[in-house]
Amino acid sequence: MSVSSSSSSSSSSSSVVVFTCLLIICLITLHITMCVAKPKNTTRSPRQLSIDYYAKVCPQLEQLVGSVTSQQFKEEPVSGPATIRLFFHDCFVEGCDASILISSKPGSKMLAEKDAEDNRDLRGEGFETIRKAKALVESRCPGVVSCADILAIAARDYVHLAGGPYYQVKKGRWDGRRSMASSVASNIPRANSTVDQLLKLFSSKGLTLEDLVVLSGAHTMGFAHCDNFVSRLYDYHGTKQPDPAIDPRLLKELRMSCPHSGGNTDIVAPFDVTTPFLFDHAYYGNLASKLGLLASDQALFLDPRTKPLVQTLAKDKHNFFQAFAEAMEKMGSIGVKRGRKHGEKRKDCSMHIS
Numbered sequence: 001m002s003v004s005s006s007s008s009s010s011s012s013s014s015s016v017v018v019f020t021c022l023l024i025i026c027l028i029t030l031h032i033t034m035c036v037a038k039p040k041n042t043t044r045s046p047r048q049l050s051i052d053y054y055a056k057v058c059p060q061l062e063q064l065v066g067s068v069t070s071q072q073f074k075e076e077p078v079s080g081p082a083t084i085r086l087f088f089h090d091c092f093v094e095g096c097d098a099s100i101l102i103s104s105k106p107g108s109k110m111l112a113e114k115d116a117e118d119n120r121d122l123r124g125e126g127f128e129t130i131r132k133a134k135a136l137v138e139s140r141c142p143g144v145v146s147c148a149d150i151l152a153i154a155a156r157d158y159v160h161l162a163g164g165p166y167y168q169v170k171k172g173r174w175d176g177r178r179s180m181a182s183s184v185a186s187n188i189p190r191a192n193s194t195v196d197q198l199l200k201l202f203s204s205k206g207l208t209l210e211d212l213v214v215l216s217g218a219h220t221m222g223f224a225h226c227d228n229f230v231s232r233l234y235d236y237h238g239t240k241q242p243d244p245a246i247d248p249r250l251l252k253e254l255r256m257s258c259p260h261s262g263g264n265t266d267i268v269a270p271f272d273v274t275t276p277f278l279f280d281h282a283y284y285g286n287l288a289s290k291l292g293l294l295a296s297d298q299a300l301f302l303d304p305r306t307k308p309l310v311q312t313l314a315k316d317k318h319n320f321f322q323a324f325a326e327a328m329e330k331m332g333s334i335g336v337k338r339g340r341k342h343g344e345k346r347k348d349c350s351m352h353i354s
């Protein structure tokens with residue numbers, strides 16, 4: 001239907017239509033202009049974190065946490081890997097909000113995250129570090145510092161204490177009001193996850209292929225229980241044969257620690273057979289020598305998408321340290337909550353406020 005087909009007798013009504021159209025266009029333009037000229041939110045983005053967040057209310061925060069982490073590092077060296085992993089498991093479920101630290105209510109059927117199957121191997125030493133640090137911080141700066149920020153600082157401290165990079169931690173996270181065991185399984189990677197599954201999970205958190213490879217370098221420290229890799233030793237993918245991507249000497253050693261069945265379930269093996277307590281780049285060199293512990297570790301060297309980065313990081317410690325610091329900052333900003341509406345500042349990290 002064309003406009004020129006209208007008769008002359010309807011000229012006055014058509015000018016009304018034209019006028020109305022012009023008015024509507026004007027109103028739309030005015031609305032858009034106003035929206036552009038006056039942004040709704042002129043304050044800082046709620047997700048923005050900053051290094052000096054506690055400068056006024058708790059300037060000695062990092063020293064307080066540091067006194068606990070350095071003491072723990074001397075007395076219980078496994079506190080390092082335990083806390084770094086705790087931070088990872090916190091950030092991947094509900095964001096970095098200390099939801100992992102909540103204890104299940106006694107007698108309640110609704111379990112908290114820490115009691116989920118996939119978190120049952122998180123070591124007590126990580127929780128203990130944060131409990132001690134929080135108690136000290138509360139005694140000096142009551143009611144202002146979140147458990148989520150203390151966890152981020154403690155993880156950084158242990159990376160550095162073990163010989164890894166030092167980086168500034170941005171702060172301003174609030175603690176979460178929710179912690180449900182049922183949210184864990186779909187958000188935590190598994191020892192036998194494929195690279196495809198890992199990439200999918202990491203990208204759902206805003207992390208890239210590079211972040212996956214670089215953050216996996218945290219497996220330069222710490223230990224894993226036999227059940228996470230035992231099928232690689234005896235019956236890889238139902239073949240009744242070991243995984244061909246394990247070095248024969250490592251295979252022999254791991255088989256001695258971990259029998260096919262009926263072994264001691266408390267036995268653990270180091271991720272990095274060369275320097276399990278040192279934060280270095282040996283993890284990547286190990287992958288190139290078939291010394292990866294989990295299928296998910298070794299897969300990073302087998303997959304053509306991730307292999308080149310593994311090779312680069314194996315060659316250059318400085319490059320790894322730089323990339324790890326950046327990736328930890330990125331992981332540390334996943335799902336961050338700000339303000340009373342979305343979060344809380346707990347007094348005891350294991351219990352919600354009210």
Ligand code: HEM
Pocket residue numbers: 078080081082084085088121122123189190191192193198212215216218219221222223224225226228294296
């Ligand atoms: C990429 C996928 C990942 C998978 C499949 C994975 C899986 C695992 C598994 C199965 C364990 C052994 C738990 C046990 O048996 O006690 C473990 C330990 C550990 N993970 Fe990961 N992890 C991944 C990524 C990460 C990331 C991103 C970090 C930190 C940035 C991390 C840090 C650690 C540390 C430090 C340990 C040693 C804990 C200890 O000795 O107490 N992992 N991981």
Ligand SMILES: [Ca+2]
Pocket residue numbers: 089090091092093094095096097098099100176
């Ligand atoms: Ca969390």
Ligand SMILES: [Ca+2]
Pocket residue numbers: 220221272274275276277278279280281282283
């Ligand atoms: Ca190492």
